[in-house]
Amino acid sequence: xxxxxxxxxxxxxxxxxxxxxxTWLLLPGLALIAYGxxxxxxxxxxxxxxxxxxxxxxIHVPSAYLSLMAYMIVAVAGGIGxxxxxxxxxxxxxxxxxxxxxxxFLALATGSIWGRxxxxxxxxxxxxxxxxxxxxxxxxxxxxxxxxAIDDTAKADKASALLALVGVVNVIIVHYSVEWWxxxxxxxxxxxxxxPAMDPGMLxxxxxxxxxxxxxxxxxxxxRTRTEVLFRxxxxxxxKEMILAPEGQS
Amino acid sequence: MTDQGPQMPxxxxxxxxxxxxxxxxxxxxxxxxxxxxxxxAMVCTLFPLAVxxxxxxxxxxxxxxxxVAALLAMLISLNSLFISDFDDGSLEQLLVSPQPLPLVGLxxxxxxxxxxxxxxxxxxxxxxxxxxxxxxxxxxxxLTLTLGTISLSLLGSIGAALxxxxxxxxxxxxxxxxxxxxxxxxxxxxxxxxAAGNETYSAGIWALSAYAxxxxxxxxxxxxxxLRISNE
Numbered sequence: 299x300x301x302x303x304x305x306x307x308x309x310x311x312x313x314x315x316x317x318x319x320x321t322w323l324l325l326p327g328l329a330l331i332a333y334g335x336x337x338x339x340x341x342x343x344x345x346x347x348x349x350x351x352x353x354x355x356x357i358h359v360p361s362a363y364l365s366l367m368a369y370m371i372v373a374v375a376g377g378i379g380x381x382x383x384x385x386x387x388x389x390x391x392x393x394x395x396x397x398x399x400x401x402x403f404l405a406l407a408t409g410s411i412w413g414r415x416x417x418x419x420x421x422x423x424x425x426x427x428x429x430x431x432x433x434x435x436x437x438x439x440x441x442x443x444x445x446x447a448i449d450d451t452a453k454a455d456k457a458s459a460l461l462a463l464v465g466v467v468n469v470i471i472v473h474y475s476v477e478w479w480x481x482x483x484x485x486x487x488x489x490x491x492x493x494p495a496m497d498p499g500m501l502x503x504x505x506x507x508x509x510x511x512x513x514x515x516x517x518x519x520x521x522r523t524r525t526e527v528l529f530r531x532x533x534x535x536x537x538k539e540m541i542l543a544p545e546g547q548s
Numbered sequence: 549m550t551d552q553g554p555q556m557p558x559x560x561x562x563x564x565x566x567x568x569x570x571x572x573x574x575x576x577x578x579x580x581x582x583x584x585x586x587x588x589a590m591v592c593t594l595f596p597l598a599v600x601x602x603x604x605x606x607x608x609x610x611x612x613x614x615x616v617a618a619l620l621a622m623l624i625s626l627n628s629l630f631i632s633d634f635d636d637g638s639l640e641q642l643l644v645s646p647q648p649l650p651l652v653g654l655x656x657x658x659x660x661x662x663x664x665x666x667x668x669x670x671x672x673x674x675x676x677x678x679x680x681x682x683x684x685x686x687x688x689x690x691l692t693l694t695l696g697t698i699s700l701s702l703l704g705s706i707g708a709a710l711x712x713x714x715x716x717x718x719x720x721x722x723x724x725x726x727x728x729x730x731x732x733x734x735x736x737x738x739x740x741x742x743a744a745g746n747e748t749y750s751a752g753i754w755a756l757s758a759y760a761x762x763x764x765x766x767x768x769x770x771x772x773x774x775l776r777i778s779n780e
Contacts, residue, residue, distance in 0.1 A: 436727040443723045447714050456777040457710050461724060464706055464770050468728050471759070475731040478755075482738055 307386045309527045310536040320520040327513030334507030342500045351415045354408050356504055360511035362405035362427075365434060368398025368515070372441065373466040376459025386523075388455035389530060391462065392445065393522035397515060399438035406431055426480040430473050437465050451530060562647040566655030567662075573632075574663040580628060581663045584621040585671055591617035592675045603680055610679035611689065611740035617675075618668050618693055619700065619733055623722055625664040626704040629656065630712040630775070639712070643779055650768035653775060657705040657768070665697030681744065688743040688753075695756040696736040702760075702767035703728045709774035732759060 338356035345352040371394045379387035409428055410420050422428060441458055448454035531537050557565075574581050595613045599605055633639035633656075642652050669690050676686045707725040714720065739752025 433727055433730055436723075440723045440727055443720055444710065447711070447720050453777060453780060457774065460706075460770060460774055460777060461710060464728065467766075468731070471731045472727075475734045475755075479734045479738055482742070 307384050309386060309389075309531050309534075310540075312386055313524055313527055313531075313540075316520045316524040320517045320524075323513045323517040323520070327510045327517060330506045330510030331514065334503045334505075334510055338500075338503035338507065342503055343497055345500075348416060351412065352500075354412045356507050358405060358408040358412060359504060360508045361401045361408060362431065363508060364511055364515050365398055365402035365405050365431065367512070368394050368401060369434065369437070369462075369466070369469065371519075372398060373462040376455075376462040379455060380459045380463075385530070386527070388459065389526045390519070390523050391459060392455070393526045394519055395438060395441050395445070397518055397522065399435065399442065401515070402431060402435045402438060406435065424480050426473075426477045429476045429480070430469075433472050433476070434469060437469065441465070556646045559648065559651055562645075563651050563655040563658075566642070566647075566652050567659040570656055570659030571662060574659070580625070581667060584625040584664055585667055587624055588617050588621040588668060588671065589675060591620060592679075606679045607681070607744065610676065610681050611685075611744060612737045614672060614676060614679065614689065615693075615696075615733055615737035615740065618672065618697065619729060621668060622664060622697060622700045622704060623725060624718065625660070626701075626708050626725065627718050627721055629660050629705060629708040631708075634712050634779075639775070640779065643775065649772035649775060653705060653709070653771040654768040657701050657771070660705070661698055661701040665694070665701055668697060669693045685740065685744045688749060689740050691753065692736040692739050692756055695753070695760045696732045698760045699732050699756070699763045700729055702763040702771075703732075705771045706767055706774055709771045710778060712775070713778045732756070735759070 334356060339353055342353070344350060372391045375387045375391040375394065378384055379391065406428065409431070413422055413425075413428075414420050441461055444461055445454050445458045448457055528537065556562075592613060595609065596606060599609065630639060633642070643649065645652070672689055672693055673686050676689055681689065704721075704725050707721050707728070710724065711721050735752050735755050739749045739756070742749040742752065
């Protein structure tokens with residue numbers, strides 16, 4: 299187990315095995331998304347209140363879930379990198395942040411499009427989930443801006459990891475304070491929490507999409523991390539040897 | 549202990565010495581203290597000009613405007629927390645000193661609060677009265693600002709320590725600190741609004757106190773770690 303862990307942490311080894319892992323995640327992920335999207339958009343019964351508009355849930359919920367998941371990955375990978383000085387962990391954190399920011403943006407955009415027919419507005423300031431998600435997006439921007447502002451990679455890794463750890467504590471506080479705030483200002487409940495149980499015909503495509511999106515995210519993360527590793531190790535011997543090696547041996 | 553050369557002064561002595569030095573520097577350069585206050589007053593002037601001077605409007609938006617202006621004024625003053633020490637090399641001396649770095653950072657942050665947060669708290673009643681805020685609400689405003697600016701100074705010291713060697717200025721610092729400071733703003737401004745509406749507001753005061761105590765206990769360690777990272 300530990301040997302495997304140490305091997306994984308070595309950049310050349312990771313660079314070699316990442317494509318295979320990425321493909322293994324990608325194929326079932328795409329299959330699940332294909333099933334989820336098709337049966338979500340065409341087969342699932344219509345919602346008795348929202349009609350066809352609810353179908354955006356099949357993109358919205360997986361994106362919102364991944365936006366938080368990616369932030370946790372950024373923080374945990376940063377923490378591992380800080381504590382155990384694992385170079386690969388920092389590369390993972392650096393690659394996960396832009397992906398997470400995109401999923402956050404996707405969650406906000408689909409939420410806004412969903413809000414138009416449901417609430418009659420593109421943006422509902424009083425909704426605590428939208429506010430938390432927006433502040434999360436700002437966190438991602440700050441994280442990426444700090445990374446981009448520091449030229450020295452090792453320093454950028456550590457500084458941004460510290461920021462991510464501070465941010466993780468704060469994201470929780472933001473969540474609760476925004477909820478308190480919206481309870482002060484919200485005139486009427488815009489959406490019942492929980493609500494009636496979902497029809498299995500609606501639920502299974504959603505679950506399939508959540509798993510599918512997660513696998514897709516994992517696959518993309520491996521690919522991005524691989525490129526990041528290659529860029530970071532560009533001056534090392536193994537990269538030079540690999541590039542100079544004859545075709546087909548990489 | 550005795551054969552290890554000169555003895556280290558006590559922890560409290562070190563903390564006070566660092567804070568005293570920064571206060572003395574601020575005294576010699578009063579502009580650094582006054583500019584954020586002028587900025588605060590000017591931002592508060594912009595709002596009536598932009599949204600109209602009706603009494604109803606002012607009493608409604610007063611708590612929020614004052615809080616946002618105070619937050620921005622704190623942000624402006626944060627930029628200079630470590631930068632001059634970094635430029636003249638005294639920050640490195642603090643880093644290699646035997647004093648624990650979190651305490652050194654806390655000393656500097658305390659001086660920062662005394663020269664930026666406290667003056668804001670003291671000036672805020674003048675602006676609040678022009679926004680037609682009643683006396684008891686002004687007291688609530690001052691209390692929330694006191695608790696809130698303590699948290700903001702401490703949170704800001706993390707951001708200032710992370711960005712100290714970078715010459716990208718305030719924009720980056722704001723990008724880092726503003727998301728962190730949103731809970732303080734949310735709780736602070738809404739507590740004042742509740743007080744202005746004659747509703748119970750004690751929950752907000754407790755929450756702000758908890759936040760201040762939490763940052764006071766945790767932020768100095770993050771600041772110390774950040775200082776070590778950016779001065780490698």
